[in-house]
Amino acid sequence: MVRAEIITIGDEILYGQILDTNTQWISLELDKIGIKTIRKSSVGDQESEILSILEEAQHRADIVFITGGLGPTKDDLTKKVLANFFDCDMAYHPQALEDVRVFFEKRGRELSDLNRDQALLPTKAQYVQNKQGTAPGMWFEEKGTVWVSMAGVPFEMKAIMEDLVLPRVAQHFKTPTIVHKIVKVVGIGESYLSDMIQDWELSLPSHIKLAYLPSLGIVKLRLTGFGDSVTQLNQDIQQEIDRVMPLIKLYVFGYEQDELSQVIGQLLIEKGANISVAESCTGGYLAHLFTEIAGSSAYFKGGVISYANEVKIETLGVSHALLENDGAVSEACIIAMANGVREKLQSTISLATSGIAGPDGGTEEKPVGTVWIALSHAEGVITRKLQLAGTRKQIIHMTALNCLNLVRKFLLNELTQ
Amino acid sequence: MVRAEIITIGDEILYGQILDTNTQWISLELDKIGIKTIRKSSVGDQESEILSILEEAQHRADIVFITGGLGPTKDDLTKKVLANFFDCDMAYHPQALEDVRVFFEKRGRELSDLNRDQALLPTKAQYVQNKQGTAPGMWFEEKGTVWVSMAGVPFEMKAIMEDLVLPRVAQHFKTPTIVHKIVKVVGIGESYLSDMIQDWELSLPSHIKLAYLPSLGIVKLRLTGFGDSVTQLNQDIQQEIDRVMPLIKLYVFGYEQDELSQVIGQLLIEKGANISVAESCTGGYLAHLFTEIAGSSAYFKGGVISYANEVKIETLGVSHALLENDGAVSEACIIAMANGVREKLQSTISLATSGIAGPDGGTEEKPVGTVWIALSHAEGVITRKLQLAGTRKQIIHMTALNCLNLVRKFLLNELTQ
Numbered sequence: 001m002v003r004a005e006i007i008t009i010g011d012e013i014l015y016g017q018i019l020d021t022n023t024q025w026i027s028l029e030l031d032k033i034g035i036k037t038i039r040k041s042s043v044g045d046q047e048s049e050i051l052s053i054l055e056e057a058q059h060r061a062d063i064v065f066i067t068g069g070l071g072p073t074k075d076d077l078t079k080k081v082l083a084n085f086f087d088c089d090m091a092y093h094p095q096a097l098e099d100v101r102v103f104f105e106k107r108g109r110e111l112s113d114l115n116r117d118q119a120l121l122p123t124k125a126q127y128v129q130n131k132q133g134t135a136p137g138m139w140f141e142e143k144g145t146v147w148v149s150m151a152g153v154p155f156e157m158k159a160i161m162e163d164l165v166l167p168r169v170a171q172h173f174k175t176p177t178i179v180h181k182i183v184k185v186v187g188i189g190e191s192y193l194s195d196m197i198q199d200w201e202l203s204l205p206s207h208i209k210l211a212y213l214p215s216l217g218i219v220k221l222r223l224t225g226f227g228d229s230v231t232q233l234n235q236d237i238q239q240e241i242d243r244v245m246p247l248i249k250l251y252v253f254g255y256e257q258d259e260l261s262q263v264i265g266q267l268l269i270e271k272g273a274n275i276s277v278a279e280s281c282t283g284g285y286l287a288h289l290f291t292e293i294a295g296s297s298a299y300f301k302g303g304v305i306s307y308a309n310e311v312k313i314e315t316l317g318v319s320h321a322l323l324e325n326d327g328a329v330s331e332a333c334i335i336a337m338a339n340g341v342r343e344k345l346q347s348t349i350s351l352a353t354s355g356i357a358g359p360d361g362g363t364e365e366k367p368v369g370t371v372w373i374a375l376s377h378a379e380g381v382i383t384r385k386l387q388l389a390g391t392r393k394q395i396i397h398m399t400a401l402n403c404l405n406l407v408r409k410f411l412l413n414e415l416t417q
Numbered sequence: 418m419v420r421a422e423i424i425t426i427g428d429e430i431l432y433g434q435i436l437d438t439n440t441q442w443i444s445l446e447l448d449k450i451g452i453k454t455i456r457k458s459s460v461g462d463q464e465s466e467i468l469s470i471l472e473e474a475q476h477r478a479d480i481v482f483i484t485g486g487l488g489p490t491k492d493d494l495t496k497k498v499l500a501n502f503f504d505c506d507m508a509y510h511p512q513a514l515e516d517v518r519v520f521f522e523k524r525g526r527e528l529s530d531l532n533r534d535q536a537l538l539p540t541k542a543q544y545v546q547n548k549q550g551t552a553p554g555m556w557f558e559e560k561g562t563v564w565v566s567m568a569g570v571p572f573e574m575k576a577i578m579e580d581l582v583l584p585r586v587a588q589h590f591k592t593p594t595i596v597h598k599i600v601k602v603v604g605i606g607e608s609y610l611s612d613m614i615q616d617w618e619l620s621l622p623s624h625i626k627l628a629y630l631p632s633l634g635i636v637k638l639r640l641t642g643f644g645d646s647v648t649q650l651n652q653d654i655q656q657e658i659d660r661v662m663p664l665i666k667l668y669v670f671g672y673e674q675d676e677l678s679q680v681i682g683q684l685l686i687e688k689g690a691n692i693s694v695a696e697s698c699t700g701g702y703l704a705h706l707f708t709e710i711a712g713s714s715a716y717f718k719g720g721v722i723s724y725a726n727e728v729k730i731e732t733l734g735v736s737h738a739l740l741e742n743d744g745a746v747s748e749a750c751i752i753a754m755a756n757g758v759r760e761k762l763q764s765t766i767s768l769a770t771s772g773i774a775g776p777d778g779g780t781e782e783k784p785v786g787t788v789w790i791a792l793s794h795a796e797g798v799i800t801r802k803l804q805l806a807g808t809r810k811q812i813i814h815m816t817a818l819n820c821l822n823l824v825r826k827f828l829l830n831e832l833t834q
Contacts, residue, residue, distance in 0.1 A: 012630045014454050016444035017639065020437075023459075027433035037431050038466065042440075042457035045628075049455065056473070072608045073629050074618070107806055114608045132807070134608075153631070155811070211434055277701075277722070283708025284694075284701035287722045291700025294776055294809055302728035304721055305694070305704045311719035311762055315732070345728055359711055392711055 002035045002173045005061035007053055008042040009069035009078050010152060015044075022067045022157055028213075029161060033170050034178045034226070035063070045069060050081045058143050063169065068152030070135035072114040078149060079138075083122035086142050093121045095129075096136045103134055125149075128164050132156040137165065146172065176226060179233035182213075183221045183241060184258060185251040187405050190214045193221075193248070200244045208240055216394060217401040218260070253408055260404045261289045261296075267411040268299040273348035275407070277303035278316055278341035280328060281355040281371060286400040301347045306337065316340030329354050329366055331383050338376035349410075350376045351403045355386070357395045371399050375406050382406065382415065418643075419452045419590045422478035424470055425459040426486035426495055427569060432461075439484045439574055446583060451592035452480070462486060467498045475560050480586065485569030487552035489531040495566060496555075500539035503559050510538045512546075513553045520551055542566075545581050549573040554582065563589065593643065596650035599630075600638040600658060601675055602668040604822050607631040610638075610665070617661045624650075625657055633811060634818040635677070670825055677821045678706045678713075684828040685716040690765035692824070694720035695733055695758035697745060698772040698788060703817040718764045723754065733757030746771050746783055748800050755793035766827070767793045768820045772803070774812045788816050792823050799823065799832060 006023045013020045020042065027037040039060060043049040050069070057064045069078030083090050096119035104111045118134045121127065128137030128148070133156040140147040148165055150157045169175070185193065190212055194201075201210055207227055213220040223240060225233035245252070254263045268275060277286050283305055290300045304315050309328060312318040318336040326332040334354050342350035355371025362368035369388040374381055386402055388395045409415050423440045430437045437459065444454040456477060460466040467486070474481045486495030500507050513536035521528045535551045538544065545554030545565070550573040557564040565582055567574045602610060607629050611618075618627055624644055630637035640657060642650035662669070671680045685692060694703050700722055707717045721732050726745060729735040735753040743749040751771050759767035772788025779785035786805040791798055803819055805812045826832050 008457075011628055012639070013441075014444065014457065015448050016441045016454070017628075017630055017637075019441045024430075024433040024436045027431065031432050037433070038461070039470075040425075040431065040457075040459035044455065053456075071629065071631070073611045075626075075628055108804070109606075112608060112612050114612055155633075155808070211432075213434060279701070279704075283713075283717075284696070284704025284720065284722070285709070287696075287701025288705050288813075291722075291724065292702070292810055292813065296700075297724055300700075300724050302722045302724040302732075303701065304732070305701070305708070305719045307708065307714055307717050307719040308762075314763075315719075315721070315761065344732065345725075346731075393709055396705075396709065 002062045002175065003038045003060065004030050004035050005039045005041070005057045005064045006037060007057060007064060007066045008040075008152070009045065009050055009066060010042075011044045011075070013042050013068070013152075022152065022154055025154070025158065026065055026067075026161065029166060032178065032180050032224075033166065034175045035169070035173070045075045045077055047077055047081055047084075050077060051085060054081070054085050058145050061145060062173070063146040063148070066147065066149040067157055070149065070151050072118055072134070079120070079122060082125070082138070082140070082147075082149060086122060086124045086140060088122050088124040090120050091123050092116075092119050093125070093127050093136070096121060096127050099129060099136070100134050128160060130156055130160055131163070132159045139165070139168070177228055177230055177233065179225045179227075179230055179237060181223045181234075181237045181241065182256050183223070183248075183252055184254045184260075185219050185221065185248060186217060186253050186260060186401065186408075188219070188248075188251045190219050193219055193251070197244055197247055200240075200247065204240060205236070208237060217398050250414065253405070259293060260401070260408065262293045264404060264408050264411065265290070265293060265296055265299050267408070268349075271348075271411065273411075274299045274301050276301045276341050276345040276347035276350045277403075278337040278350065278352040279303060279305050280307060280312070280337070280353055281357045282353045282396050282400050282403075283307060285396050286351065286353060286403055289400055289404065301345050304341050304344070312337060316344065327366075329356055329370055329372060331372055331385070334372040334374040334383055335376075335381050338374035338381055342376045348377070349407065351407060352376070353399050353403060355388075355395070355399060357392045357399075359392060369395055371395070371402075373399065373403050373406060375403075375410055377410070382410065419479045419592055420455045420477065421447050421452050421480045421482065422456045422458070422474045423454060423482045423484075424474060425457075425484055425569070426462065426467055427459075428461045428492070430485070430569075431459050439569065439571055442571070442575065443482055443484075443578065446578060447586075448595065448597070450583065450587050451595045452586070452590065453595075462492045462494055464494055464498055464501075467494060468502060471498070471502050475562050478562060479590070480563040480565070483564065483566040484574050487566065487568050489535055489551070496537070496539060499542070499555070499557070499564075499566060503539060503541045503557060505539050505541040507537050508540050509533075509536050510542070510544050510553070513538060513544050516546060516553070517551050545577060547573055547577055548580070549576045556582075556585070594645055594647055594650060596642045596647060596654060598640045598654045598658065599673050600640070600665075600669055601671045601677075602636050602638065602665060603634060603670050603677060603818065603825075605636070605665075605668045607636050610636055610668070614661055614664055617657075617664065621657060622653070625654060634815055667826075667831060670822070676710060677818070677825065679710045681821060681825050681828065682707070682710060682713055682716050684825070685766075688765075688828065690828075691716045691718050693718045693758050693762040693764035693767045694820075695754040695767065695769040696720060696722045697724060697729070697754070697770055698774045699770045699813050699817050699820075700724060702813050703768065703770060703820055706817055706821065718762050721758050721761070729754060729757075733761065744783075746773060746787060746789060748789055748802070751789040751791040751800055752793075752798050755791035755798055759793045765794070766824065768824060769793070770816050770820060772805075772812070772816060774809045774816075776809060786812055788812070788819075790816065790820050790823060792820075792827055794827070799827065
């Protein structure tokens with residue numbers, strides 16, 4: 001079993017100014033190719049601290065992943081310390097220099113000396129291109145260990161890992177055959193799900209492992225098979241998925257990289273339908289979940305963010321009397337909003353949200369987290385009242401997820417109402 | 418300077434199944450009382466791994482915070498390893514046993530042997546009550562170091578820290594004083610900023626340190642002062658900020674926890690103004706940046722997400738001829754959109770976006786990343802053409818940030834056009 005260690009360098013993570021999400025992501029990716037993370041560490045921007053963690057890691061790990069400390073500014077020390085640790089000089093790497101030059105040229109920006117120095121690498125480094133930024137990745141094979149150093153900016157690190165480092169790691173260590181499949185569920189919490197499928201989980205064959213990867217509102221079930229043949233493992237895992245599916249079918253919305261809003265987009269395209277939104281408490285976030293998907297203009301027509309009551313009245317045709325009598329957070333209002341936007345934007349289906357996202361604005365009758373959502377279609381309107389908990393951002397997120405799950409079930413004819 | 422180390426124990430964090438948020442929270446709290454975190458580590462549920470991190474930490478730190486591994490199940494080893502490490506037995510702690518009993522009684526649940534064993538502590542432990550759960554906290558003063566062990570469940574750990582541990586830590590150590598100030602800038606990259614202020618940076622007094630904390634489109638400058646008196650440090654840091662401000666004034670949008678959209682909200686409130694948006698390529702994301710801020714309904718009226726051209730025509734009053742002649746990604750269209758939404762929603766100011774977020778849809782004349790933004794106000798319209806690079810999500814994000822910065826400068830009368 002290949003042993004990996006992950007090191008984060010930077011005062012901003014050490015002192016808590018930013019939350020480190022890189023190490024979690026890296027360990028999940030390593031897990032997928034059968035490499036075991038044995039230690040995660042964060043140290044600050046101090047030469048002695050960085051040197052001592054490198055020395056420690058050398059005795060524990062077969063491969064060490066280092067993120068951070070590669071910026072162009074003075075407080076970023078990683079390259080200098082690596083050169084010191086590996087006892088070599090620093091020099092401009094020709095390809096790195098060319099890549100930095102092109103990076104700035106493409107953006108029509110001038111190349112400063114500081115930027116140019118991004119291409120200054122320890123001479124023992126093998127250059128690993130960073131297509132998303134100016135801090136090059138580096139690969140070392142020194143002191144009996146493989147060392148990978150990458151920028152700390154998450155999207156840069158992820159691109160470098162996915163494109164160049166992970167394939168090379170798999171090749172270098174001749175990692176065993178591992179097959180993963182991810183089943184994505186929505187509308188059920190981790191512990192309920194776990195209770196529901198525990199008999200199945202206990203009966204899994206020993207070469208197939210199950211992991212729960214929960215995030216707010218969505219749980220990923222990851223099945224991992226260990227063996228010799230990819231074909232056989234794919235088959236074995238599919239068989240287990242087929243066995244559990246009858247229990248969880250109502251909650252499963254997709255597999256692997258599927259996003260909920262993307263799955264809905266596919267269903268809409270298949271039915272020749274399209275969608276619009278009227279958002280009050282979600283304030284544009286529901287539309288954003290649709291439009292962040294490439295190609296969404298094929299089925300997403302647009303929306304109205306009716307934050308102020310006048311906008312509900314003027315743009316969506318909600319009546320003044322209704323808002324007076326029932327208030328904006330009410331079933332009557334959400335029906336008017338959903339119908340209003342569907343007519344106005346002439347879409348097949350529409351969604352609407354209205355609620356109290358907090359932290360203020362709650363009353364005894366309608367506390368923070370009280371939310372109405374609705375789906376309007378040619379034959380009627382479906383409404384749901386939600387009582388959500390958490391921060392403002394969590395309530396906005398969960399409201400949008402509930403809308404997406406409502407339209408998903410509607411398109412699959414799975415709604416009971 | 419008191420040196421702290423934070424250790425997380427548990428396979429689920431090591432392998433990435435859960436994101437560790439505890440260590441960030443703890444380090445931020447320590448920072449507030451002038452204790453410096455020097456190392457963060459995660460190890461798995463293995464006795465040898467836990468023992469070795471404890472031994473290492475002992476030589477580095479004055480106080481060690483340990484979270485996790487205190488559950489009632491067999492894979493939770495922390496207490497056993499601590500007893501081994503401190504060379505003592507385990508025994509039922511009377512107060513801990515009573516507290517566990519009451520905890521279950523209150524919830525009408527029966528006390529199992531497994532639950533009772535939660536009160537089994539290393540005899541050298543000083544008991545630290547956990548009011549939110551059944552795994553007691555522990556305080557040790559052994560081997561010249563203070564050790565604090567707490568449950569890994571975030572809300573349990575936080576309650577123990579806030580109620581009992583932090584006050585005790587503050588009392589136990591005579592801590593130096595640290596003051597942080599954060600200056601937030603937008604509209605300039607980290608390396609340009611660094612070039613611009615390097616003379617100032619080099620001239621900082623030795624007790625004040627500068628760090629750059631960049632994220633996509635925004636850079637935080639953090640100044641940290643070390644000394645004896647909070648008043649003096651606040652003064653010293655403010656003096657340095659005053660010195661650098663003439664150089665960076667145009668880019669500074671706020672301080673500490675300020676969000677860009679929140680700062681704009683404040684400016685709008687001060688001027689008795691309000692705002693609306695017409696979004697094409699940002700598809701709701703710009704509105705979301707406004708509405709995720711609590712209290713934004715005071716100045717954010719709403720918006721139209723005009724993804725389809727019909728919506729631009731029907732809802733915003735963009736003319737058919739204009740779309741035919743100039744296309745949706747054009748200065749003419751963005752002006753019509755901005756004016757349209759401002760009239761429709763009767764807001765003081767409006768913003769509009771139209772562009773090609775990609776990855777498809779680009780042409781030679783208008784490649785992916787071509788974006789028009791506009792600001793409409795009582796006396797006219799201000800437009801900007803952007804050429805952005807990156808993924809779809811990055812282009813959406815940078816378009817929205819450019820809009821926010823445009824309206825910020827407009828409200829401050831800092832626009833040259």
